[in-house]
Amino acid sequence: MTDLDLADLPIDPELDGVLRLAVMLTGAGQAVINLLDGSWQYQLARTGSGWSRSPRHESLCQTAARSRVTVAVGDASAVPAFAGNPWVDGRRGHVRLYASTPLQVAGVIVGTLCVHDDTPGDLTGAHIAALEDLAALVVVLLQRRRTDRSADQAQSFFGEAYARLSRTQAFSRALLEALPVGVVAADADGQVTYFNRVSRQWHGHDEPAGEAARVAPADIPTAYDLFASDGVTPLSAGQVPLLRAFEEGRVLDAEIVIRAHGAQARLVTCSASRVMGDDGEVLGAVVAMADVTSQRKMEQQLRTAALHDGLTGLPNRTLLMDRLTHALHSATRQGTQVAVLYCDLDRFKAVNDHHGHAVGDEVLITAAGYLRQAVRPGDTVARLGGDEFVLLCPGMRSWQQADTIADRVRGAFTAPVLSTHGTHTIGISVGVAISGTDSSPDTLLSSADRAMYTAKRSRRDLPTPRRG
Secondary structure, X not given: OOOOOOOOOOOOHHHXXXXXXXXXXXXXXXXXXXXXXXXXXXXXXXXXXXXXXXXXXXXXXXXXXXXXXXXXXXXXXXXXXXXXXXXXXXXXXXXXXXXXXXXXXXXXXXXXXXXXXXXXXXXXHHHHHHHHHHHHHHHHHHHHHHHHHHHHHHOOHHHHHHHHHHHHHHHHHHHXXXXXXXXXXXXXXXXXXXXXXXXXHXXXXXXXXXXXXXXXXXHXXXXXXXXXXXXXXXXXXXXOHHHHHHHHOEEEEEEEEEOOOOOOOEEEEEEEEEEEOOOOOEEEEEEEEEEOXXXXXXXXHHHHHHHEOOOOOOEOHHHHHHXXXXXXXXXXXXXXXXXEEEEEEEOHHHHHHHHOHHHHHHHHHHHHHHHHHHOOOOOEEEXXXXXXXXXXXXXXXXXXXXXXXXXXXXXXXXXXXXXXXXXXXXXXXXXXXXXXXXXXXXXXXXXXXXXXXXXXXXXXXXXXXXXX
């Protein structure tokens, strides 16, 4: 670091601004730029209070510096590599939430940008990406400082102060405009005064940064079409994360929906902080917002894929057993019974053999539709695989109710089933089981399965069953 002329880097308003953004974007209590030089680590505090020095062998950030990748842990005291460190075990500090990303200047790892907190937490992928973006900005500033150092030292005191102020303001504007997250700020009265480029796009505004019309706190939800995470329930002023920060100090990972006029709804996660002056005066509040619409959609798709049959869209065995477990618990409380109808298509193998699996898939999709129409609202139709389906019917009070549903199912398959290849004559075998006081999901499903094969064996036109 000495060779790179960074050892005596003074506190820089631009670097201090990056640290404040790191705290705001990640929700951590502290952000620090660590510079590593020989056997020492130099720390620039988030508050810009000045340098401090500590032995390098005590540094948590050595791990990120050595590995050259971002290191993040939710609770450092629970990680063996960190638990005995003096910054964790109480000798120097009580770090719990911790993340650090390396700073590389001219091909050399000179230090790290890290965030930490005294309480455990969780940093998402979006948080880590934001930290790495800010680390890249720190590197640019350090490199520029090396280039401009001689010229800066030659300026007079007042010239330097003016140049720093101009650079800081320009840098702050450029940084806020370039960030891939939305940033909105309010003054001490709670009136919205600033949108960055991303936030303007999300809210449907096209005015340049800094020229957004002032909006009173009570008018914010309706002025910007803000809703709860369900996308339906309008937010009140007291639920807006930016305004909550005035009362709560900090708001982390609050999810809301922004729906600009004529635009698609956007789900965003918000972290907001109250901004305080050096004298303790409230200056305003700022909120950073990350778009998680695609992420949540993908998560929902993954959940759906994990719990539903890919061909018919019906619940699969996993979801069926979960619903059956809940249905049995409810039946015990309500004094009712649960019926399980195990269904197997007759003559379906001939469809696959003679016409191919594509036609067989069409028949299965049609069969799934017949089953949905035969059950009551609130019943579950699941596909276990192949041509086997299960109907879950809670709220039963007699065998007759279950038999009525079974008769409707059989009746639905009396007519030929259509496909693009023509019509197919198939039937369906149904086995019925009713829960008792000692029934479990597995025993009830097995009972219905056995009953179905008993019914199938009684059909003279069907082959010998595969299992008894």
